[in-house]
Amino acid sequence: MKLIIALAKQVSLRWMSNGILGKIVRSTGSWSTVRLSDGSFVECRLRGQFRKQGMRSTNPVAVGDNVSIEMEDETGVITEIHDRSNYIIRKSVNLSKEVHVIAANMDQAIVVATVAKPRTSYGFIDRFLCVAEAYGIKATVVLNKMDLTDSDKLRKLTDEYIKTYINAGYTVIQTSAVSGFGIDKLQQLLKKKTTLVFGHSGVGKSSLLNALQADLDLRTGEISEVHSKGTHTTTFAEMFELDFGGFVIDTPGVKEFGMVDMTKEELYHYFPDIFNISSQCKFGNCLHVNEPGCAVKRAVDTAEISESRYSSYISILESL
Numbered sequence: 001m002k003l004i005i006a007l008a009k010q011v012s013l014r015w016m017s018n019g020i021l022g023k024i025v026r027s028t029g030s031w032s033t034v035r036l037s038d039g040s041f042v043e044c045r046l047r048g049q050f051r052k053q054g055m056r057s058t059n060p061v062a063v064g065d066n067v068s069i070e071m072e073d074e075t076g077v078i079t080e081i082h083d084r085s086n087y088i089i090r091k092s093v094n095l096s097k098e099v100h101v102i103a104a105n106m107d108q109a110i111v112v113a114t115v116a117k118p119r120t121s122y123g124f125i126d127r128f129l130c131v132a133e134a135y136g137i138k139a140t141v142v143l144n145k146m147d148l149t150d151s152d153k154l155r156k157l158t159d160e161y162i163k164t165y166i167n168a169g170y171t172v173i174q175t176s177a178v179s180g181f182g183i184d185k186l187q188q189l190l191k192k193k194t195t196l197v198f199g200h201s202g203v204g205k206s207s208l209l210n211a212l213q214a215d216l217d218l219r220t221g222e223i224s225e226v227h228s229k230g231t232h233t234t235t236f237a238e239m240f241e242l243d244f245g246g247f248v249i250d251t252p253g254v255k256e257f258g259m260v261d262m263t264k265e266e267l268y269h270y271f272p273d274i275f276n277i278s279s280q281c282k283f284g285n286c287l288h289v290n291e292p293g294c295a296v297k298r299a300v301d302t303a304e305i306s307e308s309r310y311s312s313y314i315s316i317l318e319s320l
Contacts, residue, residue, distance in 0.1 A: 019068035019079050023105075024061055025239040032061055034069055034076065035239075044069050044076035062087065062101040063237040063249055064194065088135050088196065091259070103196050103237055103249045108138045110189070112199035112208065114145045115157045120200055122164070126271075126312035127259060128198055129170065133270035134262065137196075140171045140189060144204045147176040164306045168273040177207035187212055192245040201253025209240070209248060216240055218250065264320050268296075271313050273305050287317065 022034035022042065034044050046061060061067065061081055068080035087104035111128045113120035125141060132139040141161075149158050162172050173189065175182035186208065189195075197205050206218035237251045268274045268288060274296050278286065282293025288310075299305040 019070045020076075022067055022069055023239075024063055024065045024067060026236065027059065027061055027063055028236050029059075032078065034067060034078070042069065042071070042076045044078050046078045057089070058098050058100045062104045063239050064104040064106060066105060086135050086137055088131060088137060090131065102198070102251060103239075105194065106137060106196045106249065107193040108140065108189075109196040109198060110140045110142050112142045112144050112197060112203045112205050113161070114148075114200075114203045115143065115161060116145065116148045116154050118200060118202050120203060122161075122308040123312050123315055124200065125165075126309060127316065129168075130267070130270040130312075130316065131259065133272065140173060141165045142186065142208070143172060143174045144208060145176060145178075146174045146181055147178045164308055167306060168271075168309055169276075175208060177204050177211040180211060183208075183211050187244060190242060190244075190246050190248060194239075194247045194249070196249045196251065198251050199253060203253070205250060205253070209250060212248075213240075213243055259316060259319065262316075262320060264317055267317055267320065268313065271309065273309060274313060277305065289314070289317070 020036060022036045024032045025035045026033040030045060032044050034042050036042060061078065066082040067078045069076040070079050084104045088102050089099045090102060091099055109132050111125055113125055129139050143158060143161060149155055165172050173182055173185050175186055199205050209216050210218050237249055239247050239249045241247055264287060268278055277295050277299050280295035283291055286294055288294050288296035300307060300310045
């Protein structure tokens with residue numbers, strides 16, 4: 001995790017100022033919207049020097065960052081980026097050597113998934129959960145569009161998803177933005193917390209947030225009947241305040257979630273179900289592939305660890 005440590009140090013290299021304190025709630029590149037402590041908003045640009053620190057991040061500031069600003073007429077200049085309590089990043093889509101900071105300073109994250117229209121793969125969910133574990137961010141799996149799972153096949157598939165992630169140690173909430181099913185449980189989870197909302201395009205992230213609070217009025221997209229994929233309606237991350245307390249960070253839907261600079265030796269630490277059993281392996285440096293006396297492999301054979309979770313682990317291991 002050398003890149004993670006390096007980025008954290010770079011964020012700590014900041015300019016001291018006595019400016020006005022605020023939090024970034026939207027950032028579109030050159031300009032960011034900063035929410036001040038009195039609830040007002042100021043459009044701010046980033047002081048040029050921040051871009052000269054050699055960061056390997058595509059975005060020096062991210063939604064959730066606490067900053068200091070100085071006013072220039074009706075707009076402001078970001079003069080200081082305060083240290084982050086945490087943040088979550090993924091590989092930049094276009095620049096493989098750079099990363100993109102999705103958001104910073106969150107209390108928790110939810111990955112919204114669906115078993116139909118479109119179906120979210122175990123691999124996508126597991127990659128996000130793995131990264132959340134690496135950054136010490138508590139994550140919850142939200143299975144949305146339960147109104148579409150009335151067939152025996154889809155109900156069985158839903159039960160498999162639920163069993164897989166409960167056994168792995170995660171909370172699973174079932175919801176339907178259409179019928180309102182599970183919205184009360186989701187509200188309790190989000191109340192008085194700052195929560196990152198993540199998932200594929202088309203899984204209904206924006207619809208869920210609209211169901212929680214109608215006046216958010218977030219754009220929602222249609223599902224392609226040909227490809228069963230969603231269309232991108234959120235084009236950049238944005239933080240919204242919730243009437244019942246707390247904030248949510250709505251993120252653009254992504255097709256893939258690129259891992260960042262993990263070593264093969266530490267990967268299993270970020271799969272709680274695998275990590276909990278790894279101490280029983282014969283060798284301390286076991287990678288849980290084909291080593292003799294591997295307790296993890298035995299646990300997969302006895303279904304103590306799900307095959308899908310183990311497959312995700314192996315897939316990520318090979319990509320590293």
